Amino acid sequence: MITVDVEAMPRRSAASPLDRLIWGRFPEGEFGIQKMMSIAEKAGVTMTMMLDYAEVELYGDGLLDVGREIERRGHDLQLHLHQTFLSKSFWEDLTPVNDLNVSGTAESxxxxxxxxxQHSRISASPKAFRGGGYRFSAPFLSALGRHGIADLSCNASRATQPIRTRPRxxxxxSLEDRVVLEIPVSCVSDFRGLGRTSDYNFNAYALFKPKLAERIQLHRQFLKSFYEAHGTQAIAVLVLHSWSFLKLDENKQYFSQPDPAAVEAFGELINALAKDFEIITAARAVDLFDSGKLAIDEVLLFADEPERSNDGKPSLLSNLRRKVLGRA
Ligand SMILES: [Zn+2]
Structure with missing residues (x-):
């Protein structure tokens, strides 16, 4: 599954964030989602594009136009959320949520x-969600479950997860009253002997080599490790962002210039992937799940005991207990 988090955080661009970080408009040409979709379409691939609707508060209908274009081109439009962009009036009767990991029931x-x-203004019911910064909470999962929406927020490589998980x-x-499908960002432990868990991110250092052929080879190696660990029925999930074809400036603050090498790398990669793998959308995965055709071999429980979060403070979220189904 090729997923793209579509977002334009003002702090990531010195000028017109929507134009630069989503549409990728620069004097040199377009280096945003249109380019990405064109490359994918040429390879016959439908991507899953997760739009941060909270940014309607910043960009108004211009943000919804992004979703409309994704829909028009036939890609899979799903939900992303950086809730800190929601307006004051949204939080009127609620406690503002700074960290999605600790969002309660009413707020979730x-x-x-x-x-x-917001999504209903431009598309049919969504099937998938990814929290900003890969964050999520049990109450948020529960809310997703009520609407039959899958979560794509789990990322075992990140220290900022609400609970620690291993790559899966x-x-x-399994929540108190329902189950929710999780399709994690794919991770591999100790990839390239880096001594840490790496996630399957197009812009990741672990997946970078200056020479294109070697870079594609790293992707093959990553996927080989992933499928060896989890079986060929597992869905490998790649993450890009709408700004994945841009370069950070020297201060690592703004995405201020296009990166034609990234465009070329994505073209090569998607051709290679389309040749060797079946690429599916989040909507398709949820349809398979709903019709009982998606392989699932584990159920994870959020339990009630408090667990320490990574910064040593007690987490509001609960401990994780593992139950293995169908395996010794
Ligand atoms: Zn995001």
């Missing part, structure tokens, strides 16, 4: 309702 329900409302293929979160 309200945020998801907001996303559903798709699995089920």
């Amino acid at each position: 329900d309200a945020m998801l309702d907001y996303l559903l409302d 293929g798709q699995f089920l979160w």
Whole structure:
């Protein structure tokens, strides 16, 4: 699955963030999602594009136009959320959520309702969600489950997850009253002997080599490790961002210039992937799950005991217990 988080955080661009970080408009040409979609379409690939609807508060209808264009071109439009962009009036009767990892029930329900409302203005019901910064909470998962929406936020490589997990293929979160399909960002432990867990991110250092052929080879190696660990029924999930064809400036603050080498690399990569793998969308994965055709071999529980978060403070979220189904 090729996923693209489509977002334009003002702090990432000195000028016109929507134009630069999503559309990728520069004097040299377009280096944003249109370019990405064109490359994917040429390879016969439908991508899953997760739009940060909270940015409607910043860009108004211009943000929804992004979703309309993704729809028009036939890619899979799904939900992303950086909730700190939501307006003061949104939080009127709620506690503002700075960290999605600790969002409570009322706030989670309200945020998801907001996303559903914005999404309904341009598309049919969504099937998938990814939290900003790969963050999520049990109440948010529960809200997703009520609407039959899968979560794509789990990323075992990140220290900022609400609970620690190991790399996995798709699995089920078991909450008090329901289960929710999780399709994690794919991770491999100790890839290239780096001594840490790496996630499958197009812009990751672990997947970079200056020579294109070697770079593609790294992707093959990563996927080989992933499928060896989780079986060929597992869904490998690649992450890009709408700004993945841009370069950070020297201060590592703004995406201020296009990166034609990244465009070329994506073209090569998607051709290689399309040749060797079946590439599916999040919507398709959820349809397979709903019709009982998606392989799931683990159910993870959020339990009630408090667990320490990574910064040593007690987490509001609960401990994780593991239950293995169908395996010794
Ligand atoms: Zn994001």
